[in-house]
Amino acid sequence: MNILIIGTGYVGATTAMVFAESGWQVTGLDIDAGKIERLRQGRLHFHEPGLEELIAKHVRSGRLLFTTDKKTAIAEHDVIYICVGTPSRPDGNADLRYIQQAAEDIGFFMNGYKLVVTKSTVPVGTQEQIKSWIEAAQQQPYRFDVASNPEFLREGKAVEDALRPDRIVIGTDSARATEQLQLLYKSFHCPWIITKPRTAELIKYASNAFLATKISYMNELARLCDELEVNVNEVADGMGLDPRIGPSFLQAGLGYGGSCFPKDVSELVMTARKHEVHLRILDQVMDVNRMQFAYLLDKARTRLGELKDKNIAVLGLAFKPDTDDIREAPALRMIRELLLEQARVRLFDPVAKLPAHPFYETVAVCASAEEALLNADAVILCTEWTAFGQLNWENAKPLLGQPNFFDGRNMMDAQRMRGMGYYYQGIGTDH
Missing domain, CATH: 3.40.50.720 (NAD(P)-binding Rossmann-like Domain)
Structure with missing residues (x-):
């Protein structure tokens, strides 16, 4: 054939x-x-x-x-x-x-x-x-x-x-x-x-919606972990050993994005409404994901005060590593809010490109992570590219105006970063 x-x-x-x-x-x-x-x-x-x-x-x-x-x-x-x-x-x-x-x-x-x-x-x-x-x-x-x-x-x-x-x-x-x-x-x-065809079609939506639910659940749990002084990564490790739960999609962070989860969860909710069924859990999944980036940004405001005229290095634009897909990427939400608050944004992603739009014309798109870090008052990591983990952060520290690091993917070792003199905050891992 x-x-x-x-x-x-x-x-x-x-x-x-x-x-x-x-x-x-x-x-x-x-x-x-x-x-x-x-x-x-x-x-x-x-x-x-x-x-x-x-x-x-x-x-x-x-x-x-x-x-x-x-x-x-x-x-x-x-x-x-x-x-x-x-x-x-x-x-x-x-x-x-x-x-x-x-x-x-x-x-x-x-x-x-x-x-x-x-x-x-x-x-x-x-x-x-x-x-x-x-x-x-x-x-x-x-x-x-x-x-x-x-x-x-x-x-x-x-x-x-x-x-x-x-x-x-x-x-x-x-x-x-x-x-x-x-x-x-x-x-x-x-x-x-x-x-049957309808069953096959629903299997796809149900699968993606369940994975999105796991992500939003862990993101909400991370907020509680911060209040209880518990490390969400350790909680995830303990949960993931249960074969009924499994370790996948238990990583707290800035939320999901890309071409599948956002639109598939939304479409499943809309399909249910057409049949007068209210999928309340998925409504909350979308709400949590929509505002998860703001949780980390609030931490940055607490540390820096007003963000106007602050130099912010944003590392990562793609919604996940090893792709150039920026659809519904949390980094875009982060950048939009930073620009609305009149921060000065310097961006680096190894592959993904910022949309050509007048709103982003003040963003300095850099050729390397080191260039993005120059005179930064804070670093916000939005995508867990391997290259960011391999960067020599001790050597990079003098490039920054202030060594403030906000890890939106819980990628870095908090103790090691603090040992190098960084003010470090992740999501549910600051204990």
């Missing part, structure tokens, strides 16, 4: 890579000619460790092709994966315009049976909408199936997650679709869930 991937962003490029690595012939389709040209050269348009090398490998072998030609691509492939974006609308609902466009293109250009597989994260019931969009666009009544096959990729770890998944979820009512998808994934050895 030849596989077509519609959409060559983070999910699409990773999906194309994993099927090519599994031995299938794959074509990536996108309307963005610039992206396609870069991919044809084996180059990615975003940062994801290890992915570009595998893309380039399969471009060279001829197993992985890229095109902007919708008509030919859809006609020549029997298995079509939809991997386009589903961003949040202002009201919190998922924007399905790109899903609808892909479905209509498939319907219009199809020339025989197609298996259409939704890899994008979509609201429960979208598989049924895709069917209707395809049918409405068809020029002739060709048969087709629509299945759900959600992705469970961690940004920064996408290659590992794609090649060694912890589960494969297939949602379909068609025996033919099930058989084809089992063949596509025949080389993978992990648990399978074969279920």
